[in-house]
Amino acid sequence: MSDENGTRVTPAGSPAPRPEPLRFFGTTWVDHGKGYTLRRIGAATGSFAAAVVSCLVLRFAYQGLQIADTGAFVTVLVVAMFAICSALAFRTTWDSFTRRPDPDRQASLRGLLAIGFVGSLLAYFFRSLTEAPGEKLHREEYEAALERHEKRSTRRSGNPSKKRHRG
Numbered sequence: 001m002s003d004e005n006g007t008r009v010t011p012a013g014s015p016a017p018r019p020e021p022l023r024f025f026g027t028t029w030v031d032h033g034k035g036y037t038l039r040r041i042g043a044a045t046g047s048f049a050a051a052v053v054s055c056l057v058l059r060f061a062y063q064g065l066q067i068a069d070t071g072a073f074v075t076v077l078v079v080a081m082f083a084i085c086s087a088l089a090f091r092t093t094w095d096s097f098t099r100r101p102d103p104d105r106q107a108s109l110r111g112l113l114a115i116g117f118v119g120s121l122l123a124y125f126f127r128s129l130t131e132a133p134g135e136k137l138h139r140e141e142y143e144a145a146l147e148r149h150e151k152r153s154t155r156r157s158g159n160p161s162k163k164r165h166r167g
Contacts (some may be wrong), residue, residue: 009066015150016149017142020138022134022138023134024039024043025040030139044125044128044129049126082115084114085113085119086118089118089119091123092109096134
């Protein structure tokens with residue numbers, strides 16, 4: 001049941017929990033309305049384009065190392081650093097779409113995620129192909145909150161003074 005604003009209302013009359021908005025999607029992920037598909041296409045296209053541009057920038061950096069003639073060791077070290085950090089950033093970002101990340105761990109990984117930004121962009125791209133990034137996690141939390149709310153609001157229905165007493 002909904003009121004005039006579209007807010008879901010329980011029989012007790014109290015408003016139900018509201019869905020948490022997702023970046024670039026707002027609350028369109030709940031019913032997949034208001035341009036949800038176009039937003040997903042835009043998010044996928046934008047994250048992929050940003051990843052491609054980022055790879056071009058990294059290629060220029062690699063060419064700068066070649067021109068500077070820093071040596072094979074430094075070149076291998078820099079390439080390995082970006083590859084490892086990108087792989088770790090991809091995994092961390094991918095996992096954050098299915099469960100809430102620990103804030104302390106996120107703070108400690110901030111530098112690694114900044115170096116491996118290409119991995120984070122690719123994780124966002126691949127998740128955008130199937131759903132809004134983080135939609136599954138938010139949907140599970142929202143539905144659980146709605147169930148808890150329904151149970152709380154329907155538990156105390158009726159006038160308790162009119163109930164029959166067991167004798």
